[in-house]
Amino acid sequence: MQKKLSAPTLRRLPRYYRIVCEYYERGEEYIRSCEIAGKLDVDETQVRKDIAAINYSGKPKIGFNIGEFKFHLENFLDLSRPKKAFLIGVGNLGLALAKYNGFSNYGLDIVALFDTDPQKIGLKVGEKEVFHVSEIVNKAKQDNIKIVVLAIPGEEAQKMANLVIEAGIKAIWNFAPVDIEVPGGIIVSNQDLAADFVVLSMKLNE
């Protein structure tokens, strides 16, 4: 990574990438920052700043070459290198995430599922087998897994986080509706769905 980008910029880049992929599939050759801005409800100046921040530039009045821009984003966001992850919690949300087919384009490869429910152990979701969580420490070390997706109830989340960190996990994507606290050096992203709703709701009120 060339330099540290702000979190909001980093959040927007994959969205630019999605649009660029749509243009790529349609066989378009160029995209302009105003088109990206229009599709995402982001200010055009912001779009230009974000793209400049990853050291890419377009042609004046023509825009960004789709093929080049796509390649640049893939490299910058490290999308082509698969990142293996474990998913814990095979409830509705866990199943939805395990089956979600949009992750692989973004480098996320959920390779195994974990739960405590004896009825779920041994089941398969696509290619992914469900194991008992008691196996997670060994399996994470064996497969050199650094990322865990947590789709378990809030009251179990912190305990599970502590367990997987012991197993060498470096990044936790937490869908439980609680903030998880982790030691320094561990990355946690609390996916607070309710918070995302509030943003929508506030805009509706404007």
Place this chain on the structure above:
Amino acid sequence: MQKKLSAPTLRRLPRYYRIVCEYYERGEEYIRSCEIAGKLDVDETQVRKDIAAINYSGKPKIGFNIGEFKFHLENFLDLSRPKKAFLIGVGNLGLALAKYNGFSNYGLDIVALFDTDPQKIGLKVGEKEVFHVSEIVNKAKQDNIKIVVLAIPGEEAQKMANLVIEAGIKAIWNFAPVDIEVPGGIIVSNQDLAADFVVLSMKLNE
């Protein structure tokens, strides 16, 4: 709403609220901006700026009074007024969202579910009944629904969005992995889960 806040600030406020609620439940009296910053991996100056932007202030060296701050956030974010919404798509993700118990604290009240699968019509998820999508236009008008949660496959998302907008829907929370385009005056929030993963993954690479 007093003034228009930036989207990143707006996204952080519900997260502050969640922490404030945790402190409230534990019977704490005050919280300091550095504590909030530490829990959320946000810069302390940013926390202070965000809170100042909603016209709230704490006591120097003591912090924010929990009860007052909680009340102020609830008012500002309009959390206590329930916003009725329809959810379309009763797959795994739709079920997870319909059952998610963290939404009500944030004002979201999913009152009915819609699907096209005849086997699902008439089922109940908790108190919520599943109707056929063909009923959505009438029902939205009847119940004066302004918000729809879309948890359907990407290829159906735009068509469904067009349909619900005709039914008078003003805000769409889209979980399908495509960007939806809407006419002016309609709010859409594309919940791009894969994009959120990229942010986590990039931080892990740093």
